[in-house]
Amino acid sequence: MASEIPIIDAHIHLWPKSEIPTIAWCTPENPLAKQQSVHEYKAASASSPPKGFIFIESDRKNDLDAGAKDGSGWEGPLMEVSWLKRIIIGQLKPDEGHSSEDASLCAAYIPWAPLPSGPLAMEKYIERVKEDAGESWPKVRGFRYLLQDKPNGTMLQDDFIESLKLLGRKGLVFELGVDQHRRGRGQLEEVVEMIDRAHDGVPEDEKVVFIVNHMCKPDLEVYNTRTSTSFIAWRTAMFTLSKSNHTYMKLSGGFSEMPDSLKQRSPEEIFEALMPWLTIIVAAFSAERIxxxxxxxxxxxxxxxxxxxxxxxxxxxxxxxxxxxDEQTRMIWSGTALKAYGIES
Known part of the structure; x- marks a missing residue:
């Protein structure tokens, strides 16, 4: 990679040790149940320091029902917004793992949002985020409601679809996290229908942008991709999703979906094993949307x-x-992220 091409890491999570109890999935025995802040991230990426990163919400505990009524179920996600604000404005608290010189690293952040609660609750919630984000609000470029572990049909509810349309009208993206590996073909089919409904009858400039996480988490343990029904369903979904120019794909999340034996092999060997999936991603989306x-x-x-x-x-x-x-390579490493999230370079 040409050294002059800047890197924007389009998907990271951060949290201070003091707020781990607010993360829904992070039990004490989890290997990630320790501080994961900017200093730790900078050490991990020191071999090729990124110009910036995009923070994605970390699934803080919340109560949709309470939040829709009076906002009392939103404390955890709003606490995360305040945490990102402290990083961005260089506001330091003891032992949170960032310094004033790190303020410019966050290119954008994507908080949680209660999309199933419908557009009225979303309007209220977005105003709360804007208030809590303060001067960091311009870096809020969209929202995520993690769908990978939610009941079937969640993303197809009318309230959810109307919330997506609201994001489109406000010029905010939707961060799409689903899991074909564990949830199967049905979740991918729901994604296709959700996007169609969210864009149906909507003016082109108001259609919500979908940024797909982790290649939809395909099953990277498949041995024979030519006969695997799982691979064929995933491949079909990738080409279908790519038909909308409002969808973008992240090259990420591969380690979580591959067998443990493969994780420990060299980058070259892992690449060879992932070739069937990576080839489809490139063919479907091209460098301009990856x-x-x-x-x-x-x-x-x-x-x-x-x-x-x-x-x-x-x-x-x-x-x-x-x-x-060179231009396509630049898009992969930073250009696509800047374009998709509407970040000024």
Whole structure:
């Protein structure tokens, strides 16, 4: 990769040790149940320091019903917004793992939002985020409601669809996290229908942008992709999703979906194993709608401290094997993220 091409890491999570109890999935025995802040991230990515990163909400505890009524169920997600604000404005609290010189690293952040509660609750919530974010509000470029573990049909409810349309009208993206590996073909089919409904009858400039996380989490343990129904369903979904120019794809999350034995192999060997999936992503979305993302620190589980650098080498090899020119390569490493999130470079 040309050294002059800046890196925007389009998917990381951060939290201070003091707020771990507010994270829904982070039990004390979880290997990530320790401080994961800017200083730790900078150490992990020191081999090729990114110009910036995009923070994605970390699934803080919340109560949708209470939040829709009086906002009392939103404390955890709003606490996360305040935490990002402290990083961005260089406001220091003891032992939170960032300093004033780190303020410019956060290129954008994507908080949680209660999309199932409908557009009225969303309007109220967005105003709360704007208030709590203060001067960091311009860096809020969209919202996420993690769908990978939610009941079937959640994303197809009328309130959810209307919330997506609201984001589109406000010029905010929707961060899409689903899991084909564990949820199967049905979740991908729901995604296709959700996007169609969210865009149906909407003016082009008001259609919500979907930024797809982790290649939809395909099953990277498949041995024979030519006969695997799982792979075929995933491949079909990728080409279908790519038909909308309002969808973008993150090259991320691979370590979490591959067998443990593969995680420990060299970047070159991992790349060869992932070729069937990576080829489809490139063919479907092209460099102009693909972005590099590490999924740090989740990427370290089962891989170790060198995970960030290992994933970067895999993406570098993809750029080389795909014979991307300088402009296409720049899009992968930073340009697509800047475009998709509407970030001024």
């Amino acid at each position: 972005m590099f993302a590490s999924d740090w620190p989740v990427c370290t589980v089962g891989v170790g401290d060198g995970a960030w650098t290992k994933w970067k080498k895999i993406v570098e090899r993809l750029c080389s094997m795909a014979s991307f020119d």
